[in-house]
Amino acid sequence: MSKRVLVTGGNKGIGLKVVERFLELDYEIITVARNYDGFPYKDNKNITTIEYDLSDVDGLASLAKEVGDIDILINNAGYMQPKYTYNNYPKEAKEHIMNVDLYAPVELINLFSEGMKKRGFGRIVNTASIAGQIGHPDVWYGIAKAGLINATKIYAKLLGSEGITVNCVAPSAAETDMQKDNDEARKAAFKAAVVTNRFAEPKEVAEAIFWLATDCPEYINGITIDINNCFYPR
Template structure:
């Protein structure tokens, strides 16, 4: 594959960082969008551009797109959860924030960056969803956002497929990332009992699936969701 320009939201840590590293190894140029880069080891590395942006502020996305320029591959990876809030005690501002980051921003970025992809008759879009969007989650709005992202993947696969663009997503069960600090030890222990190998996924395992969908995946694989949960939700 020839050198591509790849935008990775949340590419500064966790799954996103693993994707960023893998894309660099394949010889691509990457643009990482995140709120901060204090611990990102890729700052200053050749073919890496880092752009600070708070994706919860949807009105900044047009300016972000202008700064990024045209891309060939979009990885909508940024997301977070806040399980400390219960369904009956969820501040409106926190609900709006998580919906913006986990659902509305990815959809808007697909709208914006697919325009150039349509012109060049080529593009790859991969969304990071979650098992939470399939079986529910204590953080109700996280689950709702991820369910919406899975459905958005199907919709945009249909809308963009005839333009040479594939849109797919992955739905991982819990992964060993900083996000786990928001989960209780009891919940983590109980979930591991449902997994065939009794452990959470490693970021690199999820990244391999994302990178394949964004690169070598045939165009007939479009609008799908790859479950990555080690038999915790077989279907």
């Protein structure tokens, strides 16, 4: 019986590259995203696509029932809102980004870890960001990602004895649709601060996520892998 993996935001960018890695193996893949415009695997028999807006945290229990038990949870979906400043950030915008980038991933861990505990096995990987480590002009994006890094540590401690690992990646800027909202000056300044003067490729981040979800030893639990090419070496 093949393992089942859920990838949120698996329709594009890093999430799509994660899906492609799992397609190389005999996994049943479920993806959750707001839309699948341009998604290249709609007719693939190994992939189930579910259209869902993760800002609807209250509906996640119903979503989890629709998905059923899974072996691997990849909390990848997230976005930023750089058009807002720290002192001009509408309440609705704050609530929406916190729902998608923090509250939904945490609730999905709560929901899907129950089945994992019964089977004594599970792999959970969260996609955070360097923004949660060093600060970010989009203050609520940074706050949400910092919370997700801390949630990774908390749930690793809570679930590790049940055979479940919970780990995290913290990439810096990657070549995804998210960059369309960044101005050119900010993008140039970032590239100048990394040793190869480029953004990360989505596949590079996906490889780390895939490893944490599959071949990663059980004793590696509660960690955050930095993927920032010396922007923030520590």
